[in-house]
Amino acid sequence: MRIGEVAERAGVSVRSLRYYEEQGLLTSSRSPSGQRHFAEDAVERVQLLQRLYVAGLSSRTIAELLPCVDSPSDANSDAAFERMIQERDRLSVHIDELLHARDTLDRVIAANRDHRREMARAGAGAVPA
Known part of the structure; x- marks a missing residue:
């Protein structure tokens, strides 16, 4: 599958895919004309990478974990x-x-609501939330 299709199906940019490849997190083969071709499981791989990034893992940490994902072994x-x-x-x-x-924000919001209600009751013109 070509890079654009992987990007579209995974919901990421082509640039992200190139970055993942540069970091060794994703692999592709090249056609004789130099176009990248990815395996069918590339979309799943990219979605896994996205979840790990969203969780706050760095590229380096992800690279450390991927061997266990790809081929778990005692090593x-x-x-x-x-x-x-x-x-x-x-x-x-x-x-x-x-x-x-x-x-903490919930407590501040509650205090603000209480204040607004008191102001409205006092006739100060504030609208209760």
Whole structure:
């Protein structure tokens, strides 16, 4: 499948695919005219890469984990497993921080609503939320 088709089916830019290839995260073969051709599973691979990027993993970390995804073995599983645990722990801390920030924002919003209601009752012209 050509690069444009992979990009369209995976919902990414052609530039992203070229970057993934430069980083060793995605492979293609070349036609005699130099066009990139990707295997059918390239779309799934790109979607996996996108999920890992969204989770906050760097290209370097993803490259460390991919051997375990591609061909799990005793040689690469232990290191990749430890790295996955580290990344999961990092994400858990980040999620906890985000939840705390959301809870703080909820309290500020509630206080603002209360204030707006009080102002409306006092006839100050504020509209209740």
